[in-house]
Amino acid sequence: MDLVKHDLFQDLAKTQCADPFGCLGCHPDPVTQEPTLYVWQPEAESIVVLGLDHDQILMCLTPSELNGLFVAPWPDDISSQHYRLKVQYRDGNHHTLVDPYQFADSSFKDPEHHTANLFKSQGAIHRSAYIHDKLSIQGTRFAVYAPAARSVSVVGDFNGWDGRVHPMSSNGDGIWRLFIPDVNHGARYKFEIRAHDGQLLPHRTDPYAQQIEQFPSFASITCFDRHHVWSDSDWCQRSVENLYERPMSIYEVHLGSWRRKQGNQALSYLELKDQLVPYVKSMGYTHVELLPITEYPFDGSWGYQPVGLYAVTSRFGHPEDFKALVDAFHQAGIGVIMDWVPAHFPADSHGLANFDGSKQYEYPDPKKGWHPEWNSLIYDFGKDHVVNYLISNAVYWLEEFHIDGLRVDAVASMLYLDYAREEGEWIPNQDGGNHNYEAIAFLRKLNETIYLNHPRCFTVAEESTAFPGVSKPTFMNGLGFGFKWNMGWMNDTLDYMQRDAIYRQYHQGDLSFSMVYAFDEQFVLPISHDEVVHGKCSMIDKMPGDAWQKFANLRAFSAYMYCHPGKKLNFMGNEFAQGQEWSHERSLDWHLLDIAYHKAQQDLTKDLNQLYQQQTSLHCDHSADGFEWISHDDSQNSILAFVRRTKGSSQHLLVIINFTPTPHTHYRIGVPETGQYQVLLNTDDANYQGSQFTQQSTYSTDPIAHHGRANSIEVQVPPLSGLIFTWRQD
The missing domain is CATH 2.60.40.1180 (Golgi alpha-mannosidase II)
Structure with missing residues (x-):
């Protein structure tokens, strides 16, 4: 048989092989039917086959007519068909490796594919291939969903980023898999995908990667090191509380700019553990909310344009370091909320956009799948694998990192098909309306999954419209969130506070109107990062009058906020009247605490937090x-x-x-x-x-x-x- 004409071998040479196990490893010779070993090493000059657990030479492989394919009959006197390869490369280097194509993927059992545990079976998972009771091979089992791809390969440092070396296989379920021996913790990799039309796509970051490098590589990194030992059992096993009748004062933090060290360098997760945790504790906050710490390519997005929902951003350290930070908060009695972005994702070429040459993650029609306000793509909530990907991600943060709450970003943009669109720029739903039924179903399923399986955890919606029942249970036809940001209160109150005192008498209703709807939802009162950036001024600069009046206004506002029904959220720096607008590129102005006015505002914030915790009359926020x-x-x-x-x-x-x-x-x-x-x-x-x-x-x-x-x-x-x-x- 002329091997050059064999379709699968031809596909190997063209980096478009969809069934490498159909032609590599041990297979019957097409003529003699004798077991024959087929090895694919496109840069090899010669290959010697060794025993898997010894250095005895079993055979020498013969180059075939197809460059890179080596063949030899399997010796009759050797029963086990497991082996190593000693490869001499054309550049003079040599390497001994375990051929991945001797391990059929059927030997690895995946967990059942529930929405809550997809992260346990997809991405890069550390696995062992068991040969017998005393011998197993360690390595990484890669799996990626790319149903429209013609072929997929794993590329990385371990194969010279050569897409010919490690083609993956699919059993028809859309998931491509390959176990590669001896690829361990810390290996850099991506997926090389060839679209159905034959186009070779830019290398893709693993959607389930748990660590991703920064620019320019954006390489995924295998992440199997689990050295952190959790010490927050008292926190995690505490009695399930009625959060609606407990104080909740939230300190919102952008980790990269809370405080900086010499050279304007951001603090690491471990440095934040030593500095941020005791500060938040001393100030009397009950919770900390972190701007998105899922990986993102552009600093200026603050994390709200994520490419890598399963990866802790590597800007500040490793995933285990972030666990140590969360653990320290819990040991200090402080809950950890993280901002989570399931509404949209950027179109960076290494991310989810057009992932396998088709619109696997985004809506195909730009009238539904492109977000004109943020120049990003919108998840297709009508696809099961997208919904499962997102819900699994939410559970991943709760289970793997002990996160207590998810503040879900941009919920309004998910609910409405015409959000930020003009007439004719959006597609109505089946009833001719503007509600996105698929997104609504997703949000309900998300909240049901979290509250059923993690009763100590909660969700918060950033939702700015009058959509009914955002924080009502799904059995009451609500969306099922635990809380909703009260954007109406925030807008009305800040509009009022920015007016000169002489004109406030004409706008008394800006303050009193909030009580008309204060108990329609379970509200959080937010003074967030969005209110102190992009020309909106810092909180102290919003206040009218001379210096004394500015600070007096801010103090009066602070008392009003803490006494108004609703949980409290304040962005970092507000507690001491940060002077400049917030910038993600620099530290807060901590030197201002040398000025009496600023120190007084910090002292007031601390006292209000303590009073809020101590006075039960302030706890009945939602009735x-x-x-x-x-x-x-x-x-x-x-x-x-x-x-x-x-x-x-x-x-x-x-x-x-x-x-x-x-x-x-x-x-x-x-x-x-x-x-x-x-x-x-x-x-x-x-x-x-x-x-x-x-x-x-x-x-x-x-x-x-x-x-x-x-x-x-x-x-x-x-x-x-x-x-x-x-x-x-x-």
């Missing part, structure tokens, strides 16, 4: 039982007054916020109970660089009806201030 207006219509004085209540108790706090620089010496407030009202916190206190306006520490109620209540107190209200009182019975 009208925990809130009661005293006065929301005193627009002339721009004063708000309300009560926060402890669930099932008469215990309560009285809150008064003055949003003007005008103090009031005799301001009467109706109160719910008779007794004494003691000042717990006054943002105008001298400790916070306030005006030191005369203030009593305790007020006794008078039997004078006011604000529809039988009793009242007459208080001194400082300028631009927040007052929080606790009630005591006589």
Whole structure:
């Protein structure tokens, strides 16, 4: 038989072989039917076959007519058909290796392909090929989903990035597989894919890679080192809590710019463990939220254009180092939330775009599959393998890295087919509407999977529209998220705070309107990174007035935020009135803490966090039982007054916020109970660089009806201030 004419061998030479196991390894000779060894080494000059566990020469292979193919009959006196190859290359080098094509893929058992554990069977998995009880071969089993590909090869440092050397095979399920012996932890690799039309595509990063190099290679890296030993068992095994009745104060962090060291270098995960964790603990935050730490090619995307959802960004260290950071947070009693981006992905040539020469991950039609606002591609939520890929990824972070919560980015862009599109630029759903039914089904399945299997974990939606039931359970026809960002509160409040105090009297409704819908969803009040970048100014620069008024405004706002129903989220730097707009390219301005105003704002933030944790009246964030207006219509004085209540108790706090620089010496407030009202916190206190306006520490109620209540107190209200009182019975 003329081997050159054999189709599979021809495909090997053209790097388009889809069935390497059909022609390589031991096969019957087509004429004699005797066992014959076929070895493919395109750069070899000669090959000697050795025993797998000894150096005895079993045979010498003969070059065939096809350059790179070596052949020899298998000796009759050798029963085991397992072997090593001693290869002499044409460049003078030699190497001894274990031929991967002696190990059929059927010898490796995959876990069942549930949506929650695909990461255990796809990508690069460390495996052993067992020869007998005393001998096994260590290596890496590669698997990648590319159903439209004509052929797929593994390329890497271990084969000179030569796509001819390690062609993969597929059994018809769309997944290409190959076990390569002696490829261990830390090996660089990618997939070389030939499209169905014969086009050789740019090398692709492994969609399931757990580590990826930075520019320019973007190489996937095998990641089998599991040296971190978790020490957070107390945290992970704690009783399942009702998070809606617990304080949640979140410190949002971009790891690369929180603090920098000499040379403007970012801190590593291990350095952050030693510096960030104790800082967050000392400030009294209950949770930390990390901007996306999944791998991304462009620094300026802050992680929101990820290529590598399964990889911890290598900018700051290795995956095991990131585990150590999460572990340290947990040991400090701090939950870890990570921003997660399932809405879209960039079109970088090494990523998922047109992955196997077809639209495997994105919607084919750009009217549905291209995001015009972010110049990125949109996942096709109608494909099972895409939904499974994303849900498996969510579970991966919860299980492998002990993440406590996922803040899901850009949910609104997923829900609406016409998001950021003009008329004629989008495709209606089957009912002619603008809801993306496939994305809605995905989000419900995602939340059901997480809450069923990980009851201590939670999800948060960044969703900016009035879509109903975002944080309602799926059995109530909701999306199933645990929480939703309250973007309406954020926009209205910041609009109000940026106005000069003299004009605020005309916009009192900007503050009071939030209580109309405050309990429609389980809200988080976010002052995030998006509000202090791209010309929006830092929080302190949003505030009107001279220097004193700016800081007084910020202090009053802080008290209002912490007392308003809803969990709290503040971006790093806001806690000490960061001066410049945030930039991912530099550190926060920590030197500002040498200035009394900035240090006072940090002290106030710490005190508010402690008060929030200690006062149960502030914990009932998601029920009208925990809130009661005293006065929301005193627009002339721009004063708000309300009560926060402890669930099932008469215990309560009285809150008064003055949003003007005008103090009031005799301001009467109706109160719910008779007794004494003691000042717990006054943002105008001298400790916070306030005006030191005369203030009593305790007020006794008078039997004078006011604000529809039988009793009242007459208080001194400082300028631009927040007052929080606790009630005591006589």
